Amino acid sequence: MTAERFNEHRDLMIGVAYRILGSAADAEDVVQEAWLRWSEIDPAEVGNPRAYLVRVTTNLAIDRLRKVKSLRETYVGPWLPEPIITAPDVAEQAEVADSVELALLVVLETLSPLERAVFVLREAFGFSHAEIAEMIGRGEPAVRQLARRARDHVRERRPRFDVDRARRREVTERFIGAATGGDLDGLMAMLAAEVTLVGDGGGKARAPLRILEGSRNVAAFLAAIATEDGVIRFLQSIGAPLTADIDMEITDVNGGPGVVLSAEGRVITVISLVISGGLIETVYLIANPDKIARLSGPPADEEA
Incomplete structure (x- = not known):
């Protein structure tokens, strides 16, 4: 039952971690670490497994992003996100496709780890400000400010592209x-x-x-x-x-x-x-x- 509940939300966790980190390999590592934490608790004591697992994944991803940002500064040549092959039915869903576009992920690299996490949770997955506040341990007003700052930043720098x-x-x-x-x-x-x-x-x-x-x-x-x-x-x-x-x-x-x-x-x-x-x-x-x-x-x- 522990593994079954975890796997119900695994795709969501991978999606959150990938968008925060820009790396599929790092996203897999984060989700694996989330599994280790999940396996150490009694799932019956968790009222909302989805919210709990997204919270754990988000905070692990934020911590990892803070560590890898310094490494990316010494990268040889320009650093680009790790590309993923997406199934055709994903590409037909505008809200899903847009949130993994390489052009967007490049812009997200210019945000702080906290801003990036808030943007991903809010814009890509539709979590409320209150839900995000609980996930990252910040007050709701602070989350609203982070969300607005990140959204304005992305809007100014994200290139426009043909949607057809x-x-x-x-x-x-x-x-x-x-x-x-x-x-x-x-x-x-x-x-x-x-x-x-x-x-x-x-x-x-x-x-x-x-x-x-x-x-x-x-x-x-x-x-x-x-x-x-x-x-x-x-x-x-x-x-x-x-x-x-x-x-x-x-x-x-x-x-x-x-x-x-x-x-x-x-x-x-x-x-x-x-x-x-x-x-x-x-x-x-x-x-x-x-x-x-x-x-x-x-x-x-x-x-x-």
């Missing part, structure tokens, strides 16, 4: 065709003038160590890595066989169309685009093997 999935997929398909074909003019036509490319190799895979800005710079980089020499250098950077064939698939990444590149069955790069007005505003390129190794598994659960 068919349109986003069509642009993604054209983007891949132009990039793999070395079509520099075609790429330029798809990129907003102030487009940025954020690459996360973590010092373990080939990716820009600085954010690239401007359509010409971004297009030139993408066209270069799509050449045979570029592919070879990339395979060398991740230790893959130089003879490996690279498979490319458009799938649901963090609630929207994304590109997953694989070599010999192993995911080696994930690309996610922020598309607005039919033009690409941001390219997220995640190649750090520590962040994408999990993507070779099954789709993430609905709440994740």
